[in-house]
Amino acid sequence: MPAAGNYSAAEVRAAIGMPAAVDAVREAFADLAAGHFSQPPRLVFGTDDQAVLVMTAHHAPSGAAVVKTAGVVLDRDPAIVATLVWTDDGGQLTAEAGAVTALRTGAVAGVATDLLAAPGATGLALLGAGAQAADQVRAVLAVRDIRDLSVWNRSPRRVGPLLDTLATEFPHVRVRVAENAADAVAAADAVCCATSSPDPLFELSALPERVHVNAIGSFRPSMRELPAELLGTASVVLVDQFAAAGEAGEIRHALDTGLLRRGDVLELGDALSAPPEAKGRTVFKSVGVAAQDWAVARLLAQHSRRR
Template sequence: MLTASEVRKLISMPDAVAAVRAAFLDLAAGEFTQPTRLSFGGGRALVMSAYHAGSGAAVVKTLSVELERSPAILGTLVWSSADGQLVADAIEVTTLRTGAVSGVATDLLAAPDASRLTVLGAGAQAADQVRAVAAVRPLASVTVHARTSARASALISVLRKEFPAVEFAVSGTADEAVSAADVVCCATSASEPVFDAAALPENVHVNAIGSYLPSMRELPEELLASARVVVVDEVGACMEEAGEVIHAVSTGSLKRDSLVELGSALTDPPGVGGRTVFKSVGVAAQDWALARLLAQGS
């Protein structure tokens, strides 16, 4: 079994972004059989699986999620192919692939010179959001807002060692944090929107990866209603699990048929400019992409 540290040694963030991008193109091309995620106990236990027709390889991931626990996510990933089987710690795979998909979306939708990143949330997912955006854009500054300034400062102390040329700052409010951002990454467990849409610049790209239950919402309805394009990892998955998307569609402020899946957007890019949104609940093709990297490198 590959440990968390071994997973980190085998996969760099740029490689993860490239692998996840390729997987979403394959997903759009119909190469994956990917059942809807199984959720038990109100999202406290999750099972995800995917099979890739071209390679004949499959992945299954099981997770235990307790938001008050540290780490909040525990689990195991199993990769199976004609060459054998690989088992890996699922925590690092999950944070890496979640960061990587934000990197893919940011590379697609953010301005080429985007350099100011705001991160809302300072939990286990936050650091890889920064690493992923840094893999595709020339970051000059990162502003962090979290429930407590201590959590934000702790995250910054880790990232400052990795990115000594980047200017880091803690913001007291979410609205202040997003007001001058080129890219915003939301990585919270919020049940209500974490910022006001009016606080955003007119040209900004927003990634939201924290909510994965109908009861969770990070993004304001007004942003989803007014965004130039709303891209999702998978429409079906988001309509079952993304609270902000479900809410906005139910009120009529967002039309389901206006949602663009990431694989389709990569095939036919919608361009940059204005306010753009990427909402992800996570799909098994992402896990498959990183598991293949592990199998190739181990």
């Protein structure tokens, strides 16, 4: 049967669980490293505060392609409003891509956490309580037995609804609201940063000696969630793809100041085939690539054929 239909955000959520999304994104990055995707650089129109992004990927072995358009307004909730179109030899489907984006952004953090975080990690810190936040937690819990969660957000009013959602889904996890970002990360085994901050959220000294840090919020040179010293001293600095993440504020600043060299930065697809030795502090910086959208859209196409 051909893939067909128009998936709302709720239908995307009903069709795809986070463990399946993590597996699909992991497979897509392996295919990306193997050269199976044609993935042009994303198009960006607009300003730092309000932009339209267009991302597309074609998967040669399957002949399937995805195109996503996303409107980003940083002071809007949700910040991203997007539409995705999937096309394969059997047909076409569309989906509300805000849910797709949150799923695939969480999923790639799950892939990186599974690769780099300590196997016995039980403590997670979440910085940010926006639209991406819950999926960051879901993804880490899909790959690690997290028991303690610390949450910090600049606007306290946004934390309550997020905690209600997480408490319902993960009643076994102990959750606390941290007074500040440094307090949140102080005892963490893994950290997820999901903010649009222009300045580092914490100092290097706030982190434990062994911790894995995901940063998915910043996507422009003017944004930086992480201190440059963290990237300069981490045992592993991982990105989804350097062509995409190389212009993000964390990576750009560390390169420009000499704390990081291009050869120090690994791409996720390569790291999956040759896992680096993770010790001390490790970092994963992601701005997202279209192959991730393709991976989640493929799950939707498979779901559509089963309906």
